[in-house]
Amino acid sequence: GQVIVSDAATLEEQIASATAGDTILMKNGIWKDLEVKFTGEGTVEKPIILKAQTNGKVIIEGQSYIGISGKYLVVEGLTFKNGYTPTNAVISYRTSSKDFAYHCRVTQCLIENFSNPERYEADKWVEMYGKDNRFDHNALIDKRNKGVTFTVRLNNEESRENNHIIEYNYFGKRQNLGSNGGETLRIGTSHYSRTNSNSIVRKNYFESCDGELEIISNKSCGNTYQDNVFDACKGTLTMRHGERTLVENNYFLGKRKHNTGGIRVINERQTVKNNYISGLTGYRFRGALVVMNGVPNSPLNRYNQVDGAVISNNLILNSDHVQLCAGSDTERSATPINSTMSDNIFMTNTNPSLFTVYDDISGIQFEGNFVNKEENVPVENGFKSIDYQLTKNSNGLLSASKKLLKKIGFKGDVELPVSREEVGPAFYDKDTKVIGLNEGKEIHVQPGINTIIEALEMANPGDILLLEGNEEYVLTKTAYIHFPVTLKGEGKATILSEKSVAFQLENEADLELNHLVIDAKNAPDQSGNCIVSTSRYSMNDNYIFKTLDCEIRNLNINHTFNFLKIYPSTMADTVLIENSQFDQVTGSILALDKEVDDLGMYNAEYVIIQQSSFKNIDNTIADVYRGGTDESTFGPNVEVLDCTFENVGHSKRNKEQSSLTFHGVQKLEIDECHWVKSAPLKLFLTNGEPISEIKNCTFQETDKVVANSDKYSFENIKMINK
Amino acid sequence: GQVIVSDAATLEEQIASATAGDTILMKNGIWKDLEVKFTGEGTVEKPIILKAQTNGKVIIEGQSYIGISGKYLVVEGLTFKNGYTPTNAVISYRTSSKDFAYHCRVTQCLIENFSNPERYEADKWVEMYGKDNRFDHNALIDKRNKGVTFTVRLNNEESRENNHIIEYNYFGKRQNLGSNGGETLRIGTSHYSRTNSNSIVRKNYFESCDGELEIISNKSCGNTYQDNVFDACKGTLTMRHGERTLVENNYFLGKRKHNTGGIRVINERQTVKNNYISGLTGYRFRGALVVMNGVPNSPLNRYNQVDGAVISNNLILNSDHVQLCAGSDTERSATPINSTMSDNIFMTNTNPSLFTVYDDISGIQFEGNFVNKEENVPVENGFKSIDYQLTKNSNGLLSASKKLLKKIGFKGDVELPVSREEVGPAFYDKDTKVIGLNEGKEIHVQPGINTIIEALEMANPGDILLLEGNEEYVLTKTAYIHFPVTLKGEGKATILSEKSVAFQLENEADLELNHLVIDAKNAPDQSGNCIVSTSRYSMNDNYIFKTLDCEIRNLNINHTFNFLKIYPSTMADTVLIENSQFDQVTGSILALDKEVDDLGMYNAEYVIIQQSSFKNIDNTIADVYRGGTDESTFGPNVEVLDCTFENVGHSKRNKEQSSLTFHGVQKLEIDECHWVKSAPLKLFLTNGEPISEIKNCTFQETDKVVANSDKYSFENIKMINK
Numbered sequence A, B: 001g002q003v004i005v006s007d008a009a010t011l012e013e014q015i016a017s018a019t020a021g022d023t024i025l026m027k028n029g030i031w032k033d034l035e036v037k038f039t040g041e042g043t044v045e046k047p048i049i050l051k052a053q054t055n056g057k058v059i060i061e062g063q064s065y066i067g068i069s070g071k072y073l074v075v076e077g078l079t080f081k082n083g084y085t086p087t088n089a090v091i092s093y094r095t096s097s098k099d100f101a102y103h104c105r106v107t108q109c110l111i112e113n114f115s116n117p118e119r120y121e122a123d124k125w126v127e128m129y130g131k132d133n134r135f136d137h138n139a140l141i142d143k144r145n146k147g148v149t150f151t152v153r154l155n156n157e158e159s160r161e162n163n164h165i166i167e168y169n170y171f172g173k174r175q176n177l178g179s180n181g182g183e184t185l186r187i188g189t190s191h192y193s194r195t196n197s198n199s200i201v202r203k204n205y206f207e208s209c210d211g212e213l214e215i216i217s218n219k220s221c222g223n224t225y226q227d228n229v230f231d232a233c234k235g236t237l238t239m240r241h242g243e244r245t246l247v248e249n250n251y252f253l254g255k256r257k258h259n260t261g262g263i264r265v266i267n268e269r270q271t272v273k274n275n276y277i278s279g280l281t282g283y284r285f286r287g288a289l290v291v292m293n294g295v296p297n298s299p300l301n302r303y304n305q306v307d308g309a310v311i312s313n314n315l316i317l318n319s320d321h322v323q324l325c326a327g328s329d330t331e332r333s334a335t336p337i338n339s340t341m342s343d344n345i346f347m348t349n350t351n352p353s354l355f356t357v358y359d360d361i362s363g364i365q366f367e368g369n370f371v372n373k374e375e376n377v378p379v380e381n382g383f384k385s386i387d388y389q390l391t392k393n394s395n396g397l398l399s400a401s402k403k404l405l406k407k408i409g410f411k412g413d414v415e416l417p418v419s420r421e422e423v424g425p426a427f428y429d430k431d432t433k434v435i436g437l438n439e440g441k442e443i444h445v446q447p448g449i450n451t452i453i454e455a456l457e458m459a460n461p462g463d464i465l466l467l468e469g470n471e472e473y474v475l476t477k478t479a480y481i482h483f484p485v486t487l488k489g490e491g492k493a494t495i496l497s498e499k500s501v502a503f504q505l506e507n508e509a510d511l512e513l514n515h516l517v518i519d520a521k522n523a524p525d526q527s528g529n530c531i532v533s534t535s536r537y538s539m540n541d542n543y544i545f546k547t548l549d550c551e552i553r554n555l556n557i558n559h560t561f562n563f564l565k566i567y568p569s570t571m572a573d574t575v576l577i578e579n580s581q582f583d584q585v586t587g588s589i590l591a592l593d594k595e596v597d598d599l600g601m602y603n604a605e606y607v608i609i610q611q612s613s614f615k616n617i618d619n620t621i622a623d624v625y626r627g628g629t630d631e632s633t634f635g636p637n638v639e640v641l642d643c644t645f646e647n648v649g650h651s652k653r654n655k656e657q658s659s660l661t662f663h664g665v666q667k668l669e670i671d672e673c674h675w676v677k678s679a680p681l682k683l684f685l686t687n688g689e690p691i692s693e694i695k696n697c698t699f700q701e702t703d704k705v706v707a708n709s710d711k712y713s714f715e716n717i718k719m720i721n722k
């Protein structure tokens, strides 16, 4: 029969009494702090169904989760948002460590930002256990905290050789986590990676899944990834562990976004065929196609040698990097063997050095591949150089000619195997827009005491607060920022803060300070003040902080007065300082060094400092820290351009005794900078083959660069009086 | 006239229109987020009064504060609780940086735990500016965050030579802050310390003001401290800066509480007379009477030489330490000059070495002092040795005979100059009790999944959850602890946690784990798990965590599995491990090392580990860290007694490569401990003359102690096979 329930207790009763063929409808509305164990025994013809009264109208909030165990159970139409799971998963295909789901299905469900507010508190949104289960037409959007979004677990006998099917789902935006644990989909773990999972992942649409290096982390045997689309995703489909994976007819659309990647091959007997790879910019492990070196007799959690890989009939178009024997080092010394790379088209006008070969590639047989003339090739034989000839086809996709496609045996047309419209729950609109900086309205703010705070209370995301020129704005309280907002002087307005923190970024904030004077002379007489602070608590949303055309001064009432003060478990997407002058600061300007556990986490993806001057700064201008040897992340990326540093870094409290310190930065560019009577620049290069370029700089009465390695470039540098 | 107002807008209007003689009554009830600027011009006969309708019945909550400026204004009867100030003060005798109060009075007001939840976010409760103001019959109770409770400011001309009177107030409990900034009262700052303040602090009652070394920090000239009582306060009345202070007829009742102190003399022309000092245990800067060395030509923020001090007619009874030339070192080399110490009675049966002399005391003239025979004396002349003769007098206070009192010219009787009943607002009950561990009722908890969490939801502070012997209690969610609670096995009950954190201490929690097995074998496969965590956020209330008679095992599913995981801005009053066994832990047991700014902050006051064994622990057993050279705090204090450590500390992730590390611990005792195949014990002794004793220990196949100094004692130690 069919019943409709409107509270948790009745739901529990109805589940307990349901038999094959029953449908339990959850009443439309908000369900708060809901803990459901959906158990039962349906049949193939008569499943037991737990369903929203109207799909998309049952909203589960707060501390909620659902577990499923038994047979032939269906969950349909539920939405999880405004909360997070108090357990380890939101939807779990088990109800205890002994009770699993079989032949069960979750469909037409949405999980949207159901993220633990603690950025590095790990959980999963979906954990599949048991066998023969299906997950289809669901949407998983905006997971912000650590932990794989969707995972298939194999840690018990009942969950192996499972034949799960994961299809027609929309895996939406996942922001850069800045740590390992930002995968969108994982099947297995290293412990059980030599076990057959036999899961099928097909016809899913992945969009902006930027969590970390691995969009998908395959960690078991016998899995299939077919007909999926990866739309502007940073990272790769990685065959991290496990063998006999089939990766076929997937479409990778990089759209030239930074760090977009394709397919990474590790382990034995992997098949990569008929994939379409276009517009990917990623290098090294984020390449369009990456074949790695392994570790001889690798332990379970390291890298198995590539053996018997078949990489055929793929299109790699307008992408920047194909990496062979990637990761070669003293540990990863086992080069690929018994492998073939045949009948692929490599055609790009974006990088003339498409191929990088890190080690001996004699174990890969190359045959029947095409490459455009302008490109390098990894070996002489097996590549035919032809004219570049890509054009957009009738499906709007870049393609080689049909003739050439036919020559390499590419099956079907160049067209997406699944459309964005076909995936996810029917009720979910994928095009909801998030408002960013300067996308709102302008608000005039009167000078005076705390008028900025009053204006903030009236403002909406994206708004621009306009401050009058040559007037004073006093803050006797901290101004808390809860969404993207700009403070802009019309003519230079002066902000005078009397509080230990002038502006505090709360979760979901972005802040732009534009054309302002910030004078800290009235700050309280205590150490540790700052102008801008992150939340002291976790911020699970990455923030943007821009300082444009500002004068910042008199941060010196007491020691350790910082410009920006950040806390652990916060991550900036971008910190930008441009065309600004800083004078008299007893602390630091950008100390982005608060993830000290050396697990590969860090505090800012892009740090850009340009056309600015820094004078009489006691501590550091920038300290960007990423410690440890983890290889899951992209950044930090740092640019320091056209700046001067005078009398910087000489405080005894400056632990690094440097003017700028970059530890573990992956890409560093310093150009046209001038040091005067300052502490030196300090570099600590770690793993990940960081790129560090310093050029066109002068160091006057300043010590030379201090570095742990000489693997940085140093061009056109002048040392004066030292 | 008199009006009654019931909302903030009307209050503002009435203040704006009030004239001399008007009374504005605030209606009884809760006022939330109230920001008041009380300005006006009253006269000496006709003040303007802002008053509670009924004293004590107007409760101001949330983000609230009051500023006062003008003349002859009175604030009466208000209560601040359940909130904190968004500015730098709760009650300020100014309304802007230019508008101050004169002849104003605050009376019959209560501020109770109106503390910023951020422990180290500094603010003040009362800031006096202007001149001729009075603060009387108020109570300031339980300030938990950083920042002086009550302060007189001199940072503008209008606030100097102020003749403020602070009297008949109750300065109640202030917990140990574990940092500088925990003073209860401060007059001036080092910047203005050579300025006359001429403030009078009299007839106040200080009780359990334990915030830091300075109960009172005098930092200006010409102040008077008279007829105050200090009841069981850790710390001292410190003449930190400024000269010509009169400290007269104050009563210090130590009650033999740990670290209770008396009067500390620094600077020129200080007078200390007719004070009663009894039962104080503090040593070094917390002595019953401390005369310090100064710094030659001291900068404002260091120590002026003692010159012309008069210390006469005082009683120092049953106290442990009188410290002369205290703080003598290469910097503080200027000994006291032109000073006299005369006609005092030093009589104690608690320590035969009452006097410690750190440097040349020829600049102090001793005359007419009495000391009991059993005691040492600092010099031969000026002390008369007599029989110990203290008895309780009719006021219940320990006293010498009237005859002897007369001999030294002690004025008046030995009796409290002000009683606890006479101070504070009439409506406030000073005897409200806080409920601690094991003071509640017993609750039986059924075995099963999350039954502990269900029981916690029903429990009250102090309750004891009783778990059945030989049964299993599974946690699939974190159990959050919000108040003092005990989990106690009746026979050994087993707790199995499936979550990254089993128990999390929230602010105001204490936890006792008693007679339990905690088995972590089902924890999630990720790094960084723990059994007990503090809040990740600030805890402004010090917590207690006890582990008694427990077996803890299998904390090893992944790396860095800790027993206790703490976060910055948390402080344990006590962490105790007793009669417990730990086996297989990939992380640490007690890593109390999260205050890394080297500003003298730390994470635990008392750490006691006894009668316990630790086997196969990858990281540290205890890492207690207090960095920097600050001298404002008491701890940490550590005892490790009768323990064994086997195969401990060998993880490559163990940064210190030690089994136990004590950095900056002020008092350390290690007795009857046995190391086997473990990493060494590591000591880092810092300033504050730490006491470190290691005795009766064996180190088998274990390296010797690693230390930065040899100023620790090492008795009866055996090294075996190493």
Ligand SMILES: [Ca+2]
Pocket: A180, A181, A182, A183, A212, A214, A217, A632
């Ligand atoms: Ca990963």
Ligand SMILES: [Ca+2]
Pocket: B180, B181, B182, B183, B212, B214, B217, B632
């Ligand atoms: Ca202090």
